[in-house]
Amino acid sequence: MKNAGTKEKLQHSNSDGKENDQLIESFQLQVAHYKKEKDILLALSDDITKVRDKNDLITLFKKRIKGLYHITHTIVTLIDYKEGSYTPFLLDNDGSPIRSHDRYSEMVQSHFSLNEPFIQTVLKSDGPISFVLEDIMDKPDSPPFLRVNYEKGVKSILMTCLMKEGKPMGFIHIYSDDVNGFSEEFRSVIKGIVPQISGAVSNIIKNEEILNKEKEKSFLLDFSSAIATVKTKEELASAVHNALRKLSPECGFIIRRINEDNSTLSPYVYHFNKQLDRKMLAAMEQSRFPINDGLQNRILASTIPLFFSAEKELQRGNASGYVQFWKELGISNFVGIRLRNAETNLGILLLDIEDINLELVQGICSQISIAMSNIIAHEQVDKKQNEQAFLLGFSTDITLVRTKQDLQDAIFTVLDKTMHTKLAMIRVIDDDGIHLSPFMFDRSLFDNGKNDFEKMSSMRITVDEAYTAQVLASKDGVMFNVEEELRNGNDYAKLWKSTGLKNMYGLPLRVNNKPIGTIWLLANKLSQLIVKGICSQISMAIANIQANEKLFAYKKKLEVENDYLKEQIKTIYNFAEIIGSGEEMQKVYRLMSLVAESNTTVLVLGETGTGKELIARAIHNSSPRKDKLMVKVNCAALPSNLIESELFGHERGAFTGAIDRRIGKFELANNSTLFLDEIGELPLDAQAKLLRVIQERELERIGGKQVIKIDVRLVAATNRNLEEEVKAGRFRADLYFRLNVFPIHLPPLRERSEDIEALTHFFVQKYSRNTGRKIKKIAPRVIQQLRSYTWPGNVRELEHLIERSILLSTDGALEEVYIPQNTDPGKKDEAHLLNRSLEEMERSYIIDTLKRCLGKISGPGSAAEVLQIPGNTLHSKMKKLNINKADYFGN
């Protein structure tokens, strides 16, 4: 249009030379103008091609365009079609007046509507379009930035669309403080460079996207390597905090974990940059927030992060205290994302953030989920190990339990201190099999409800009582929720409630699968493993205490009926082959007579050579099983690889070398007695197998499939201190329990020197017969010598000594015995002796001798005779050394 007009003018002014000259001049000016415009365009387009990022573009506006034309500032906005708005993308407004406007930062962050008439005009215009601000700024719907500019002295604006693939992608806004600030040339230049600037902006956006993607990738890589080393909750909290800080410095977070009840969530780890009220925080940490609160359940069900407003949640009626808490902290909006490993929901992540990069947060969440599953798995393993260690400790404590008081101490220590659990009651089933009597309880528990407790604990209930029956019928016990029971009208629950604990656990106590009572524990929570372990230990201990109590009662009774029983022992039980009638052996006979006829397991304890096997045989021979042979296993003599096959037998081909089927000792002893000699020597793995067979009273041969029921009475013997062995971990506590049902202690020979004479006669007779040397007389000196020796090898040693001495005897008389001079125990004593004064040694030697001579000071068989000093001398020595009757008859 412009060119056509100039040509017309040229043709009209041909007649007038001056006018013509002017025209030519004007034409030349125009041409010069176009040339300049073209040069500017060329130079600018050259510069635009070099634009790589936002800064380059800003420099282009700031330095190049501002250098050519008088403008105040330039802004590039981008269109968001989804939102129907446009928003600032790039600002060249360094020295511009509007920076000092109050609403400047608001403008920079605003999204302006695409629907308003002003911007619609720009969109429809073919090329740059300018406006005088005063004309348009106050029209309804005009964008506020027009007025903001005007208020800072800006007068006009030139706008043009940036295009991408034939569609507007944004706008260039150019401002001037002159009402007619935009010349034709300027418009033309801007129009000329718009396509290139559009291209440059597209490239910048693309580059920024790539850059952001790279940043995300490296962020996630950093986070994943930080989280790979996380082992504890604390480390997880700090890894998440460090990562989130990079995304948004003020971002607080909380991870909640789904509780074992599967219906609530509790805080797991968290971090807030706010000042938190400690009390509130502690309350929050303890809380269990129901999953189905309309927020947590939505997060857990959603594959994508969800945005929430605290205010709206409260309006909606979300009753979970945490929303109010968050609001009070000043958190108005937050994002919730589920934490899930494989198909399992672990918990949720809540972020105090308004704007998030979805992909990034999802990446973070999957890393957190993995770390969390690992930590939980670790925690579970630790917990199991602790529980097992705890049970082991408990089992050692229980091993030492002899009395009710011991058991009470052990239980209270363990339950109260370690498990935060209270023993409400142990009831045991009476002999009638119907009633249950209170056995033990923690009185302190019921301080608030003393009367109720007295009333209830004195009640003798039966096995049919509803709660007891339910517990006895259960496999692993029943848990009663105190509140629920209270609502259901359970009379006991009032009492339970007074303790402040949440649950009552009723558990059956069983020995050999036979119910012996119930135990009632109050706790907030109890682990299955611990409950089971403790119950079986306590059951065993109660059974042992009961057996001991019965034994004690029997003993008492026996003392009263001593004479009668002595007679009975003689007539009914034939322990003829056992020599010794002193007080110590009488005690042994009494115990034997008590247990012989039953099927009770007997544990014979005593030093080597004290006659344990002899006692075992006597018990068998006095039992109803006497018609079958007693089967003996020497546990110390079994090669470890054959123990199992020896005890339980094997099938043909069960292992290399198993050519034939073999019947084990257990099977062999069916309906008879199995004597397990030297049981303390049995290796631990064999102990476990033995325990199983004893418990279940059935076995399978190695390599066999058939379960064989056995009816075997067990008698075990050892010269070891099994309690010590249990403590040292060499003997299983549970096996010890099974064996220690009825212990019989055999006294060492040195403690029953009153039997030495009878034993000597017995062995002299036995070996006279065997060797054909008839001994008619034993010198009294010999007996004295034998009584004064300590007999570390006990009766066996005496037996061998007599056998040897007979061979060396002459003339049918035993005049001499060859007692060893130095024995090991003597050596042990040496060190002890060296530390004692001569007087002390003399004193204790005289007391020992007096004891052995049953207090006889002078005359035949007396201490004076043994010491080879006159009786008077011994008397005066005793006086000098202050030896009284009580010293040698005291114990």
Ligand SMILES: Nc1ncnc2c1ncn2[C@@H]1O[C@H](COP(=O)(O)OP(=O)(O)OP(=O)(O)O)[C@@H](O)[C@H]1O
């Ligand atoms: N009171 C006794 N009367 C008669 N003989 C006895 C008596 N006590 C032990 N003996 C004899 O002493 C020897 C050793 O006894 P036994 O083998 O029963 O002892 P033990 O305690 O089982 O020994 P170890 O612990 O070494 O196996 C046997 O010959 C036994 O007959």
